[in-house]
Amino acid sequence: MNTRLEGKVAFISGGSRGIGAAIAQRLASEGAQVVIGYAASSAAALALVDRIETGGGKAIAVQADAADPVALTKAIDDAAARFGRLDILVNNAGVLLLGPVDEFSLEDFDRTLAVNVRAVFVAAKAAAAHMRDGGRIINISSTNALRMPFTGGAAYAMSKSALTGLAKGLARDLGPRNITVNNVQPGPVDTDMNPAEGEFASFLHGLMAVPRHGHVDEIAGMVAYLASPEAAFVTGADLLIDGGFAA
Known part of the structure; x- marks a missing residue:
């Protein structure tokens, strides 16, 4: 077991499934105590805690809708109080709402901003108040921040x-x-939301230098690097991990 994060405490929003769950497992495997934030997937969050602890790691799950700034701040404050510190924040919670501009509702636009942008600021502000010098804030963005090659993604691309x-x-x-x-900027990643065998997959692969979906563990590996001591001189960066989607 790599223990380069031994003694660290990490809070991961949207951590119960997909990329977030892989990040939680990877950070725990390197010695961090992980706090898994989730909005509604309590069963998935608790099952993830069980898997991590069965593997020798330490984890708890806390409910907090990223769109609710009061609940999100409280969850981070409570996590820091429980463990006595907070070292790593991973802003993974996000929504993908698509539609052409003439059909895209203002409600969907506001929710996109609330979860994908405002929540990142709220969480960073809350976490920074508890972090000791040398902390890490890592945001899960998207390659669509650089390239949106299909219709209906204006609000999502803007938010990223x-x-x-x-x-x-x-x-x-x-x-x-x-x-x-x-920021970590993944391309297409094999999750329930965007399966590698989905009807949209072949179109996406045709846009990429490496024509396949990424694996959640590949994204988690980059996050683990940014959370580690080795990345102390990396800041303010957008790091693509997209199989050449934006190349």
């Missing part, structure tokens, strides 16, 4: 590209404390 400016600004604000802030 907004994280570029947010990460660069936060990196400046928190750099004097050696707290790094970075």
Whole structure:
């Protein structure tokens, strides 16, 4: 077992399934105590906690809808109080709402911003108040921040590209404390939301240099690197892991 995160405490929003679950398992496998934030998937979150603990790791699950700034802040505050510290924040919660501009509702637009952008700022602000010098804030963005090659994705692409400016600004604000802030930008990843064998998969593969979906463990590996001591000099960066989707 790699123990480079031994003694660290990590909070992962949207951590019960898919990419978030893989990140939680990877950070726990490297010694971190992980707090898995979830909105509604309590069964999945508790099952993940059980898997992590069965494997020798430490984890708890807390309910907090990322769209609710009060609940999200409280969850982070409570996690820091319980463990006495907070070292790593992974903003993984996100929504993918698609539709052409003439059909896309203002409600869907506002929810996209609330979860994909506002929640990242809220969580970063809450976490930074508890982080010691040398903390890590890692946002799960998307390759669509750089390339949106199909219709209906304007609001989603905008929300992910907004994280570029947010990460660069936060990196400046928190750099004097050696707290790094970075975005990971996955391409198509094999999850329930975007399965590798789905009807849209072949179209996506045709846009890529490496024509396949990514694996959740590949994304988790990049997050683990950014959370580690080795990445102390990486901040304000957008790191693509997209099989050349944006190449």
